[in-house]
Amino acid sequence: MSEKYKRLISKLLEGDIRSAARLITLVENDIQIAEKIISQVYKHTGNAYILGITGAPGSGKSTFISTLVKKFIEQEKKIGIICVDPTSPLTGGALLGDRIRMKQHFSMGNVFIRSMANRGQLGGLARATEDTIKILDAFGCDIIIVETVGVGQSEVDIFKSAHTVLVLLVPGMGDDIQVIKAGIMEITDIFIVNKMDLPGADRKVSEIVQMLELNMNYKFDNNNLNEDFAKINRWTPEIIKTNSKTGENFENLLEVIAKHKEFLLETGVISNYLKSRIKSETLKILKYKLSQKIEKLIDDSHAIEELIEEVKERSMDPYSMANKIVQMLGIEENF
Ligand SMILES: Nc1nc2c(ncn2[C@@H]2O[C@H](COP(=O)(O)OP(=O)(O)OP(=O)(O)O)[C@@H](O)[C@H]2O)c(=O)[nH]1
Ligand SMILES: [Mg+2]
Structure with a gap:
């Protein structure tokens, strides 16, 4: 471990924001240094406490997060926000917009925003x-908000790191429910019907209720819980309407987030969650x-070429070839 990293880490622990930024860039770009x-x-x-927040484009995530962060600041919390972009270049403009809207929080000193855009991170x-x-x-940071667009498989994985998962939907036809990956819906703890000031908010609430009735597997698998334990200690997803522009219902939302945290702690689900994570x-x-x-x-070895020839000639099958490679790696056969 070089002196440079040690210094950065000790400054990070003292709360130095530039060291935090530097270390994040380092872990993002090089898995060996990350290790x-x-x-x-x-x-x-x-x-x-980690909150995962997602929603279809335009559902109001940036506005919602800004309003939520203001509430947390009132509670004197230190907050980290990680904006996870899928690698699609289409989202570049949206990201820039987010930066501008959320910029006010930089000056408040206790909010740190970081985007993970398009870096082709090693190891995913x-x-x-x-x-x-x-x-x-x-x-x-007391609270870390991870924001994603909720459409890719890696985002489903990312959400498994969150203690409480919030999904933003908006009044209107059920399109947004279809857009969000099914895997995310299954691990959602709190459904937000944002833009409650628009017509159709109650209708959206009913759509979510219907969807939840169909989806009986909620969280059963996510935490690898023992099924009996899961049946007793089951969180029923909450649905909350919000107006992110005026802050209407955010007090209620904070209470529900606190309630979910309490649920995780009191039932011991948090420890299962940690284990599965x-x-x-x-x-x-x-x-x-x-x-x-x-x-x-495979790139370096001539032996592989020989094996390929054998499989090509059908004197060996692909399973046997794979087992040979496993042997070459020094791992037990048929692992
Ligand atoms: N009427 C109403 N408009 C809202 C509300 N929340 C957000 N908006 C508006 O919806 C639009 C989209 O909001 P954003 O916060 O940019 O949404 P987003 O999900 O971050 O969008 P992308 O980053 O493009 O995916 C903006 O014009 C907001 O002002 C709300 O509660 N009510
Ligand atoms: Mg946004």
Whole structure:
């Protein structure tokens, strides 16, 4: 561990914002450096409460988050916001808009905003986001908001890192329900019908109720809970109407977020949640490391060429070839 990283980490722990920004860039761009940094930072994490917020484009996420953040600031909370963009270039403009709308919070000193746009993170977007969460946690954020557009698989993974998941929907036909990945709906704790001032808000609430009635598997699998435990300790998703422009109903929303946090703590669901998160995160790292190793082997090895020939000649089948490669990696056969 170089002195440079050590210095950055100790400044991060003192709450130095520039060190936080620098460390996030480092973990984002290089998984080997990330490994070194996170190994030092991890013991200082575990204090932040993580909120995942998603919604179709234009549903009001930026406005909603700005209003929510103002409320948290009133409670003297330190807040980190991570805007996760899918790699689609279409969202570039939207992101810029977000930056401008949320800029007011920079000056307030206790809000840190970071976007994870289009960097082609090594080891994946979810890995980079999880590491960024850890850095902001160690930085001393009480609340970390992870905002996504809710359409990609990596976003579903990212949401598994959140304690409370909020999905924004808006009055109107059920299109937005279709846009959001089904996997996200299943792990949503609080449904927000934003733009409650527009006609059709109650109708949207009914649509969500109907959808929830159909989807009986809510959260059963997400936390890898024992089924009996899950049946007793089951959170019923709440639905709240909000107006993000006026702040109407946000007090109510804060209460429900607090209630969900209490539920996680009192039932012990939080510990299952943590276990499943550690498992899935480690699995992701392992998959990445193994695939790197396999790719390197395949690129460098002449032996692979010979195996390919054999499979081509049909004197070997692809499963057997895979097992040979596993042997070459030094891992037990048929793993
Ligand atoms: N009437 C009404 N308009 C709202 C409300 N919340 C947000 N808006 C408006 O909806 C539009 C989109 O809001 P944004 O906050 O940019 O939505 P977004 O989900 O961040 O949009 P993208 O970043 O493009 O995905 C803006 O014109 C907001 O002023 C609300 O509660 N009521
Ligand atoms: Mg936005």
